[in-house]
Amino acid sequence: MSAGSVMVSTTSIHAGRAGSSPSPALQSIRMQPIPFIAAKQIVVKHHYLHSLPGGTKLAFGAFVEGRLLGVITFGVGPYNVFSLVEGTCPNDCLTLTRLWLSEELPPNSESRVISVCLRYLRKYTKLKFIMTYADPAQRHVGTIYQATGWLYTGLSEATPKFDIGDGIARNSRSLAQALGSHSLKYLSERGLNVKVLPQIPKHRYIYFLDQDYRNRLKPTTLPYPKKETDESR
Amino acid sequence: MKAVDISLTELRPAPWNPNQMDETMMERLRESISRYGLVEPLVVRKINNQQYEVLSGNQRLEVVEEMGCLTVPCVLVKLDDTRAMLLAQALNGLRGEDDLALKGALLKEILSSVPENEILSLLPETTESLKSLSLINEMDLAEHLKAWEKAQAGRLRHMQLQFTDEQLETVEEAVSLMITKAKEGGFDNPNTRGNAVFLLCKFYLERRNLE
Numbered sequence: 001m002s003a004g005s006v007m008v009s010t011t012s013i014h015a016g017r018a019g020s021s022p023s024p025a026l027q028s029i030r031m032q033p034i035p036f037i038a039a040k041q042i043v044v045k046h047h048y049l050h051s052l053p054g055g056t057k058l059a060f061g062a063f064v065e066g067r068l069l070g071v072i073t074f075g076v077g078p079y080n081v082f083s084l085v086e087g088t089c090p091n092d093c094l095t096l097t098r099l100w101l102s103e104e105l106p107p108n109s110e111s112r113v114i115s116v117c118l119r120y121l122r123k124y125t126k127l128k129f130i131m132t133y134a135d136p137a138q139r140h141v142g143t144i145y146q147a148t149g150w151l152y153t154g155l156s157e158a159t160p161k162f163d164i165g166d167g168i169a170r171n172s173r174s175l176a177q178a179l180g181s182h183s184l185k186y187l188s189e190r191g192l193n194v195k196v197l198p199q200i201p202k203h204r205y206i207y208f209l210d211q212d213y214r215n216r217l218k219p220t221t222l223p224y225p226k227k228e229t230d231e232s233r
Numbered sequence: 234m235k236a237v238d239i240s241l242t243e244l245r246p247a248p249w250n251p252n253q254m255d256e257t258m259m260e261r262l263r264e265s266i267s268r269y270g271l272v273e274p275l276v277v278r279k280i281n282n283q284q285y286e287v288l289s290g291n292q293r294l295e296v297v298e299e300m301g302c303l304t305v306p307c308v309l310v311k312l313d314d315t316r317a318m319l320l321a322q323a324l325n326g327l328r329g330e331d332d333l334a335l336k337g338a339l340l341k342e343i344l345s346s347v348p349e350n351e352i353l354s355l356l357p358e359t360t361e362s363l364k365s366l367s368l369i370n371e372m373d374l375a376e377h378l379k380a381w382e383k384a385q386a387g388r389l390r391h392m393q394l395q396f397t398d399e400q401l402e403t404v405e406e407a408v409s410l411m412i413t414k415a416k417e418g419g420f421d422n423p424n425t426r427g428n429a430v431f432l433l434c435k436f437y438l439e440r441r442n443l444e
Contacts (some may be wrong), residue, residue: 035365038333045330058381061334066370068334091385116380124378125385180395 016153025106031116032060034068039098041129047100054174057094062113070101072113073132074121078159079173081131084206086216088128094121097130099144103156110144118148120208129209132200141225145205153219154203165196235305236274241298244277244305245284246291249318252294252325257357265353266296274306276324278317285309288317289324337369389422407433 017124029133040052041057055076062070077095101109121127132157134142142152161169164178172182175194179187187194203225243328256260262405275290284308287294312320342365352363395405408429415428422428 034370
């Protein structure tokens with residue numbers, strides 16, 4: 001998954017710190033691990049990106065009364081993303097890569113689901129921080145990350161995607177897997193025509209599971225971006 | 234609506250039917266029909282005095298023809314061409330969606346009394362998907378994360394490198410020369426080639442330090 005991927009797919013986003021005093025309806029959402037095969041099936045069908053990124057490490061389901069009504073996944077994320085925090089290694093972080101919740105879930109479910117997952121990740125793993133991205137192209141500013149207390153670090157670098165002629169937009173990691181290298185110069189010298197597909201930067205958020213690492217964040221934290229309104233557009 | 238038995242010689246598949254089934258699914262359909270029979274009537278319309286067009290059940294028609302059936306139960310509808318196409322699309326497309334947790338619970342119950350190979354001969358699942366889905370509602374988040382964390386701690390690190398053919402030949406030669414020593418053991422790493430590369434690097438560094 002490139003830094004450019006957008007993570008949240010919901011029809012309505014509800015602001016508010018749902019994690020702090022969840023309603024009984026929100027408390028009825030039970031988070032459980034689910035097999036990747038199930039996560040993939042749901043994400044491919046319902047998430048607007050229709051794909052589960054390679055490098056997915058954890059997949060949790062949102063269950064209500066025995067029904068699976070949502071999926072959240074965490075994966076390796078963009079290459080070198082760990083280097084945003086001084087003194088960390090790739091295993092210190094994960095990226096929240098996909099979130100899809102059914103409309104049947106109550107308002108503020110997104111915040112509740114994220115809060116519960118972060119709490120468990122903090123308690124049961126040694127992960128230091130979690131990254132996530134919101135796609136301005138989808139008019140997302142990351143409202144749910146703002147509601148759950150993530151730090152905003154501005155727009156990410158717009159890493160391009162690549163088309164090797166089959167119409168599939170690959171990130172550089174997938175390009176290297178397909179052709180053995182992501183060096184455009186090397187590929188071009190060998191007659192391989194790779195089309196560069198420019199991407200737009202994404203809003204980047206970070207959540208520290210280990211507060212000791214908070215001061216090691218290299219980028220400056222910025223005020224939350226505001227959602228465009230019809231008046232301000 | 235009542236189903237009526239119609240002779241196979243009078244039934245025609247709809248030439249405009251976009252619904253296709255690959256051979257694996259056809260095999261499962263054959264298995265289902267031979268095991269349970271044709272439990273759902275076809276939906277047909279009369280197109281002339283002697284012929285009926287199948288709006289729903291074109292794959293089943295193929296299977297019952299192979300099986301040598303003489304008649305099949307059909308529900309007869311009276312529709313013009315485009316309305317017939319529309320109904321066929323509605324019958325193919327208007328289906329609910331399985332809730333994977335409920336499906337998992339169902340599969341678990343089926344698995345408790347039906348052999349796995351029988352299930353796999355009928356359902357579009359694999360051994361892995363069957364096992365995964367049947368356990369979907371039974372995993373505990375805390376236990377899962379504890380196990381995941383433990384697995385991360387013991388996980389071997391991967392290093393991906395790219396070589397030209399010529400470079401790879403050299404690297405392979407060096408690694409194969411070092412493999413014998415790597416096989417002698419004494420490493421935490423069970424990957425012999427990884428150990429061989431490690432020994433080569435160590436050898437280089439020690440020699441470099443001496444220089």
